[in-house]
C-alpha cells in the first residue's frame with residue numbers, strides 16, 4: 001500500500017469499516033432466521049455469506065425473497081437495527097485515524113449503502129462530522145449497492161486516478177473502488193471473512209491504525 005500521505009482524498013465505507021456492527025447484524029439475522037424456522041448462523045458463518053446486493057445473502061440463507069416477504073424482512077431488519085445500534089460503537093482507533101488523516105490535509109468522505117438519514121444520524125452521534133466533507137448514503141433501505149453513488153461522487157470530487165483511496169470491508173467496496181478509479185484497501189474485521197476479501201487481490205489491513213503507520 002502507498003503511504004496514505006500520497007492521497008488527496010479518502011472515501012470511507014461506514015458499516016464494518018468505521019462502525020463495528022458485525023455482531024449486531026449477525027444477531028438480527030439470527031432472529032429473522034429463527035422466525036422463518038431456518039438454521040441460525042455463527043458470526044464466522046455470517047462473514048462467509050454476507051454479500052451485496054444484500055438480497056442475495058438473504059436468499060443464500062434460505063429466506064423467501066419474493067417481493068412481499070423481502071419487503072417485510074427488510075423492514076424488520078432495519079427496525080431491529082435502529083432499535084439496537086446504540087449498543088454498538090466505532091472501532092476504538094477509528095477517530096484517531098480520522099483525526100490523523102485530517103491533520104495531513106487530506107479530505108475525507110463516507111460512501112455507504114446505508115440509508116442517508118440513518119447514516120447522518122449515526123455519524124453525528126459519534127461526533128465525526130467534522131472529519132468529512134460529505135456523507136453519501138442511499139435513498140432506501142434495501143442496500144443493493146453503492147456503485148452509482150460512487151460514480152457520481154468521484155465525478156463531483158474531480159480527483160484523478162490514484163489520488164483517492166477507498167477504505168472498505170467487503171468485495172463490493174473493492175469493486176466500487178475499481179469502477180471509480182480509486183485505490184482501495186480492505187479491513188479484515190468487518191462483514192466478510194479474510195478468505196473472501198483475498199479474492200480482490202488488494203492490500204488488506206487488520207486494524208485501521210495500520211493506515212497511518214508507515
Ligand SMILES: [Mg+2]
Pocket residue numbers: 013014015016017168169170190191
Ligand atoms: Mg461495509
